[in-house]
Amino acid sequence: MISSNLSAIFYLVSGVLFILALRGLSSPETSRQGNLFGILGMIIAITVTFLSTGNFSTGFIFVLLFILAGGSIGAFIAYRIPMTAMPELVAGFHSLVGLAAVFVAISAFLNPEAFNLGTPGNIKLGSLIEMSIGAAVGAITFSGSIIAFLKLQGIMSGSPITFKGQHPLNAIILISIIVLIYLLCSTQSSNLFWLLLGVSFLIGFLLIIPIGGADMPVVISMLNSYSGWAAAGIGFTLENTALIITGALVGSSGAILSYIMCKGMNRSFFNVILGGFGATEDTKSSSAKEQRPVKSGNADDAAFLMKNASSVIIVPGYGMAVAQAQHALREMVDTLKKNDIKVSYAIHPVAGRMPGHMNVLLAEANVPYDEVFELEEINNDFANADVAFVIGANDVTNPVAKTDPQSPIYGMPVLDVEKCKSVLFVKRSLSPGYAGIDNDLFYKENTLMLFADAKKMTEDITKNL
Amino acid sequence: MEIDPLIFRLSIFILSIFVGYYVVWSVTPSLHTPLMSVTNAISSVIIVGAIIAGLSGNSDSVFNTSSIFGFLAIALAAINIFGGFLVTQRMLAMYKKKKKDKQ
DSSP: OOHHHHHHOOOOOHHHHHHHHHHHHHHHHHHHHHHHHHHHHHHHHHHHHHHTTTOHHHHHHHHHHHHHHHHHHHHHHHOOOOOOGHHHHHHHHHHHHHHHHEEEEEEEEHHHGGTTTTTTTTTTTTHHHHHHHHHHHHHHHHHHHHHHHHHTTTTTSSSSSOTTTTTHHHHHHHHHHHHHHHHHHOOOOHHHHHHHHHHHHHHHHHHHHOGGGGHHHHHHHHHHHHHHHHHHHHHHTOOOOOHHHHHHHHHHHHHHHHHHHHTTTTHHHHHHHOOOOOOOOOHHSSSSGGSOOOOBBHHHHHHHHHHHHSEEEEEEOHHHHHHHHHOHHHHHHOOOOTTOOEEEEETTOOOOSSTHHHHHHHTTTTTOOOGGHHHHHHGGGGGOOOOOESSSSSSOTTHHHHOTTTTTTTTTTOOOOOGGSSEEEEESSSOOTSSSSOOOOSSSTEEEEEEEEEHHHHHHHHHHH | OOOOHHHHHHHHHHHHHHHHHOOOOOOOHGGGHHHHHHHHHHHGHHHHHHHHHHHTTOOOSSSSHHHHHHHHHHHHHHHHHHHHHHHHHHHHHOOOOOOOOOO
């Protein structure tokens, strides 16, 4: 058994290693080393916990067994999961962090002696407050992530679920959570503790159902943040530095990502959270605009255009992930490069269903990361490029965001695709994108629509090149 | 008068938020997905609480209501730790720089 001062120092070390793990992600070269720092930090934290309890009896064996069981499930998932399913995986993992926080809080509430927090019914006030906040946030993270997971997985419809009185109801529940925490701390009643957990599960569920599929990048980042705050809450309860540092890191990381995602859509955080976006737009778009003429072409036309180009910019979106077209796309680009055509990729911040989603898919298809550019880096290059190849993206290319103040996406930063000499737009049909608005790009003189499945079209183009 | 240790923990917490703020802004956008999976993995350091809870039973009975919740939390956190770090590793291994042309 080691002294609590020594173990506190080791927890600090593992907290610092976690900071270095995130620091490593500032560039792909240092990122792998960063991940090793993270693993090392985790090993230190777990080892120190064993040493500080000094309990190596039967219980210890069971702890190892459960770590082994969970660990093999985790490793199995990590190796088997296709890269296109990353958003679901991350949402699922968030729910586990949330639930683990709830379980630790329950355990501490039932047996506070084990954690030096007092006795049942007489838990130290500070600890009880921290514990109940951790448990409530953990429960919200859990049920919210489950809904996000179901929506991403397609088990639950991605469209927003709204009903009358939704916002007042949520407000009442949120207030009741605060009241419950107050009552719980003054009475130490276990019934109130269970009620608090139940209500928190409910609000997590209610908060996420009105948010639509394409807003998932914000939701996932937000739940990431919550899982951090939940961990920090438990960290305060357990007086554990590693948990407090990590919780703060993860909490601010998720918050920053949500901010970046909201900015990518030019929407306020509250606008996203209150949800229901896109549910009311159908009437407007289906009437007058639908009749405008479009030029459509086939793989042969597309191949001809690209063969005669000297530079091509690829704009991938969620549709590419759905069609699993990233490998076919890379093959097409390889052929283009053989013909001395310069190719780069333009990624919008909210392309896909989670931050960085497109980058991972392109990396999976062996696209070198120095050919992939963010919106600000590449937006000026469209004017000089010959062909823009839009595959599975829609709203993020819509010039309406720059021209029509009436449009719901007005002000959203978009890729200036229309400035290219010609635009190839791979899409299954003319249907509007997620925001429910028509894309002006479809009807431009220099746009050629390629109506087909993204993967099949890309393969056909490669054949024709 | 002595300072409540809570204040020290609060200081660590607030300072860590600032550290997180600056560190995360320096993360390159192309690595935002690995960032999410690795934050997932490290937030599962909550396993330390779960281990304490799991070991809270006495030698006669390893399992009581409290320790069972601890064991469940251990399993959940372990899924996340192994899954999170390994999937991050797998993703990061895919990020490659431009190769010298083979042709």
